[in-house]
Amino acid sequence: MSVFTPVSDAELSAWLQQYELGELSSLQGILAGIDNSNFFVTTSGANAGKYANQSRFVLTLFENLKAEQLPYNLELMEHLANAGLPVPAPIRNRDNIYLGTLNGKPASLVTRMKGDWSDSPSVARCAAVGDMLAKMHVSGQGYSKQRENTHGNSWRIRTAIAVSRFLTDAELGLMETEVALQATFDRSHLPVGAIHADLFRDNVLFEGEAIGGVIDFYFACTDTLMYDVAITVNDWCMGSDYQFDMAKYDAFLRAYQAVRTFTKEEVEAWDMMLRAAALRFWLSRLYDYFLPRPAELNQPKDPRHFHRILSRLVQGTPAIPTC
Amino acid sequence: MSVFTPVSDAELSAWLQQYELGELSSLQGILAGIDNSNFFVTTSGANAGKYANQSRFVLTLFENLKAEQLPYNLELMEHLANAGLPVPAPIRNRDNIYLGTLNGKPASLVTRMKGDWSDSPSVARCAAVGDMLAKMHVSGQGYSKQRENTHGNSWRIRTAIAVSRFLTDAELGLMETEVALQATFDRSHLPVGAIHADLFRDNVLFEGEAIGGVIDFYFACTDTLMYDVAITVNDWCMGSDYQFDMAKYDAFLRAYQAVRTFTKEEVEAWDMMLRAAALRFWLSRLYDYFLPRPAELNQPKDPRHFHRILSRLVQGTPAIPTC
Structure with missing residues (x-):
C-alpha cells in the first residue's frame, strides 16, 4: 500500500x-x-x-x-x-x-470524484477518454501557469544512463537508439499546453459509459499536446498482444479530433510521440524496479510491458484515422 | 601499430x-x-x-x-x-x-609536413597553437562545405548508455549529470564553423617554436568554434595534477584572441565547452577501452585521464584572460 x-x-x-x-x-x-x-x-x-x-x-x-x-x-x-x-x-x-x-x-x-475505474475499457469508454483529453487540452490553452516536464529529455538521458546496466544487449541497443533519437527530435513546431502526462486507465473514473472524474494531476506539466495523446493511447488502446486494438485506437483518435483537429505537423510526429511515451514509462518502470527508493512499498510494475510496446512501435505505427 | x-x-x-x-x-x-x-x-x-x-x-x-x-x-x-x-x-x-x-x-x-611533435610543449608552443587554431577558424569561415559532428549530442547519449555499465557509482553520477546538461545546453548563439575537433599534442608538428604542420583532419566537422578551443586547451594547457597550467592557459587564450576575439556568449559558455570537450574524450576512451572493435590493435588510452579532468572542471574554470 x-x-x-x-x-x-x-x-x-x-x-x-x-x-x-x-x-x-x-x-x-x-x-x-x-x-x-x-x-x-x-x-x-x-x-x-x-x-x-x-x-x-x-x-x-x-x-x-x-x-x-x-x-x-x-x-x-x-x-x-x-x-x-x-x-x-x-x-x-x-x-x-x-x-x-x-x-x-x-x-x-x-x-472526490464519482465512479470506478476498469482495467478493460470498452470502445465507447476509449472514445469518451479521447473526447475528454481533447477538452482538457483545449481548456488548458487558457491556463497561464507553466511547469517544465520533470520527465523530459534531461530526465530520459539521466535515467537511461542509470538503468542501462540492468538491460540485456538487445534492450540496450533499443535504449541507445531511442533516447538519442528523442533527444535530437525537433518538437518546436508542435502545439504545447497543459498536459495530464499520466492518463492511464486507473486515473479515469466511470459511471457507466460516462466519465465521472479524471484524477491524479501530479505529473501535469507544460509539454507537447500530442505527447499526452500518445501516453493515453498507449494505455487505453493497447491490445494484449502489444499491438493496438484498432477499434479502440480509431474510436479514441476520432473522438479527440472531433474536439481538436491535429495539425499536419502533429500527424507527422505521431510515431515519434508514441515512441517517446513508451520510452518514458519503460524508463520510469526500469528505475522503480531496479533502483527503488528505500521507502518504496509498492510492488514495482513490470518494465518489460513498455519494452514490448516500444519494440512494436519502432516497426511502424497505424495511421491516424481521418475524421 | x-x-x-x-x-x-x-x-x-x-x-x-x-x-x-x-x-x-x-x-x-x-x-x-x-x-x-x-x-x-x-x-x-x-x-x-x-x-x-x-x-x-x-x-x-x-x-x-x-x-x-x-x-x-x-x-x-x-x-x-x-x-x-x-x-x-x-x-x-x-x-x-x-x-x-x-x-x-x-x-x-x-x-608531408615538417617537424616533430612533443608531449611536453613549452608556453611558447602553446601560444603558437592558440594563434594557429584561431587562424584556422577564421580561414574556415570561408569554407562552404558542411559536415555534422559524428561525436555530437546523439553520439554522446548513445555512448554513455553503452558504457555506463562499466562505471563506478561516482563516475555514473557524473556521467548522468554531464550528458544530460550538455544535451539541454543551448549552443545556438555561439559561432559555428569548420573545426579540427582533435587538435591534441600529437597532431601539431614543430620546428623549434614554429609550427611545421597541423595534421589529422579526419574528425573535422562543422561545429561550435569554442568547443574546438576547449578540446585543444584541455590537452595543451593541462598540468599533471589535472588542473590547468595557468601560464600555458593564459598564453594560449591570449594568442587565440589576438587573432579572433571571443564573443560575450562564448566567454559565458566557456566552462560548458571545456566540460563538453572532456566528456567527449572520456566517452570515446571508455568505449575504446571497454568495447573495442575486433580489429583494434592499439593499446587503448586510459579513460580515467578525462574523468579526472572533467571532475576538476565541474568544480570551476579559470577565467579567460582579457587581451
Whole structure:
C-alpha cells in the first residue's frame, strides 16, 4: 500500500478546523497510487457557503513534490473544474488557501470524484477518454501557469544512463537508439499546453459509459499536446498482444479530433510521440524496479510491458484515422 | 601499430602511375594513429607542374570513414593550405582527383609536413597553437562545405548508455549529470564553423617554436568554434595534477584572441565547452577501452585521464584572460 505518512482522526479533525466543511465523519487510507499518501475523507458538510453540498473529499499528502511545485498542478485542476470538466477541485480554506501542511508534508483536500475505474475499457469508454483529453487540452490553452516536464529529455538521458546496466544487449541497443533519437527530435513546431502526462486507465473514473472524474494531476506539466495523446493511447488502446486494438485506437483518435483537429505537423510526429511515451514509462518502470527508493512499498510494475510496446512501435505505427 | 591494411611497394608503384610525382622511392608504415592506415611515401619527384618541388607525402587508407564523408575533410585541408596555413594538401592526380581507392579502401595522398611533435610543449608552443587554431577558424569561415559532428549530442547519449555499465557509482553520477546538461545546453548563439575537433599534442608538428604542420583532419566537422578551443586547451594547457597550467592557459587564450576575439556568449559558455570537450574524450576512451572493435590493435588510452579532468572542471574554470 502507499500511505507513507499516517494521519490520525485527531490530527485531521484539528486540521479541518481551517475549513468550512463541518466535522470529520470518516478517514480511510487509499491503497492505489505510488507517489503520495492519499485518504478518503468524509465530513458532516458545511451549513452554507461555496462547499455547502459537499461532504466527500480526497486528502493528499505530497511525499516527493515540493510545495513550490504544487500551485501549477492544483490551480490547473481548479481551472479545469471551473470550466465544467469532471476534475477534482482543490478546496480553499477560510483564508482562501488551497495548500497547507499536515504532519510535515504539503497537503491538499480536493473534491472526490464519482465512479470506478476498469482495467478493460470498452470502445465507447476509449472514445469518451479521447473526447475528454481533447477538452482538457483545449481548456488548458487558457491556463497561464507553466511547469517544465520533470520527465523530459534531461530526465530520459539521466535515467537511461542509470538503468542501462540492468538491460540485456538487445534492450540496450533499443535504449541507445531511442533516447538519442528523442533527444535530437525537433518538437518546436508542435502545439504545447497543459498536459495530464499520466492518463492511464486507473486515473479515469466511470459511471457507466460516462466519465465521472479524471484524477491524479501530479505529473501535469507544460509539454507537447500530442505527447499526452500518445501516453493515453498507449494505455487505453493497447491490445494484449502489444499491438493496438484498432477499434479502440480509431474510436479514441476520432473522438479527440472531433474536439481538436491535429495539425499536419502533429500527424507527422505521431510515431515519434508514441515512441517517446513508451520510452518514458519503460524508463520510469526500469528505475522503480531496479533502483527503488528505500521507502518504496509498492510492488514495482513490470518494465518489460513498455519494452514490448516500444519494440512494436519502432516497426511502424497505424495511421491516424481521418475524421 | 595501426596499419590495418598492408600496401606493398608494387601495389603502390602501380597506383602512383595516376599521379605526376615520379617513381616510388620508399614506403614506410606509420605506427601512430588509431583510425586509419598511414604510410610515409617518398618519390623521385615530378619533372614539372604543380608538384615539381615535392617528393615527401603521406598516404592514408581510410578504414572507417566512407568515401562520401571524405570530401569535407580533404577539401578543408586544401582550403586551409591554399590560405597559406601549414596543413597537408591533398595531391590531385592527372585527372584532378584527390581521392582514390587502394587495396579496397578509400585512399589519399597528402603533402608531408615538417617537424616533430612533443608531449611536453613549452608556453611558447602553446601560444603558437592558440594563434594557429584561431587562424584556422577564421580561414574556415570561408569554407562552404558542411559536415555534422559524428561525436555530437546523439553520439554522446548513445555512448554513455553503452558504457555506463562499466562505471563506478561516482563516475555514473557524473556521467548522468554531464550528458544530460550538455544535451539541454543551448549552443545556438555561439559561432559555428569548420573545426579540427582533435587538435591534441600529437597532431601539431614543430620546428623549434614554429609550427611545421597541423595534421589529422579526419574528425573535422562543422561545429561550435569554442568547443574546438576547449578540446585543444584541455590537452595543451593541462598540468599533471589535472588542473590547468595557468601560464600555458593564459598564453594560449591570449594568442587565440589576438587573432579572433571571443564573443560575450562564448566567454559565458566557456566552462560548458571545456566540460563538453572532456566528456567527449572520456566517452570515446571508455568505449575504446571497454568495447573495442575486433580489429583494434592499439593499446587503448586510459579513460580515467578525462574523468579526472572533467571532475576538476565541474568544480570551476579559470577565467579567460582579457587581451
